[in-house]
């Protein structure tokens with residue numbers, strides 16, 4: 391007998407997914423999966439035109455309402471406006487998924503301080519600002535689910551995306567503690583530790599194919615884990631790589647191994 395899906399209790403209500411403008415992105419995979427469960431959607435992203443295109447696709451393919459909010463989530467002044475725009479609906483599902491990291495994957499000291507600060511704004515402060523506000527509303531209603539899209543990169547530091555890894559480590563710790571502290575309130579918090587997914591064009595072309603998951607599968611597996619787990623690692627390859635990096639190798643060796651893996655995957659010179 392199949393168990394009820396954790397999202398069934400939100401049919402007809404609303405979900406908000408950040409970073410959902412990319413056609414191939416994980417955010418849109420979440421949005422499609424949620425829409426297929428007859429939950430209305432608020433799509434949030436910095437890319438206004440793409441956001442409208444994704445919203446139109448959802449309206450055409452699923453029987454749901456879709457709103458869009460085009461904002462730079464790294465700008466702390468946008469949050470009161472977002473809450474104002476959504477004051478007439480209850481957001482019962484929040485998926486914090488957006489991220490920013492430089493595509494040319496520089497070493498930390500080769501990045502400008504402005505970029506490092508922006509990454510903290512977008513990948514850490516924005517998560518806190520959204521989750522804090524919506525979690526308070528959810529605990530007042532005694533219902534809601536929050537998914538924090540982190541990464542295995544937050545569990546094992548990966549040189550050349552070091553600042554991103556540090557942002558992801560923040561998200562994991564913040565989410566795990568929030569999960570503990572909201573138990574019994576009716577609000578479920580779930581941290582997703584994602585592995586590599588096919589969302590970035592040919593950016594992962596030099597990585598082993600078996601490690602790269604379909605974002606649709608990763609989103610579906612994660613949503614099923616709401617209320618059942620506090621941290622989910624979707625996909626067997628992802629779990630295997632995490633096990634190897636976090637349990638079977640000493641930490642220094644894991645960082646060294648990850649550095650070499652990144653160098654071959656990104657075509658970097660280790661010098």
Ligand SMILES: NC(=O)c1ccc[n+]([C@@H]2O[C@H](COP(=O)([O-])OP(=O)(O)OC[C@H]3O[C@@H](n4cnc5c(N)ncnc54)[C@H](OP(=O)(O)O)[C@@H]3O)[C@@H](O)[C@H]2O)c1
Nearest residue numbers: 409412415416436462463464487488489541584586587589
């Ligand atoms: N793909 C993977 O292999 C992988 C692995 C582990 C974890 N993840 C996590 O999965 C999530 C989704 O990743 P993805 O691969 O689907 O990436 P993606 O396609 O780049 O999606 C991220 C979205 O967030 C948007 N965004 C960036 N800065 C923003 C801002 N300041 N305000 C609002 N929106 C902003 C991006 O817009 P722009 O395109 O303009 O930047 C993009 O549309 C991320 O949290 C990522 O860390 C991905």
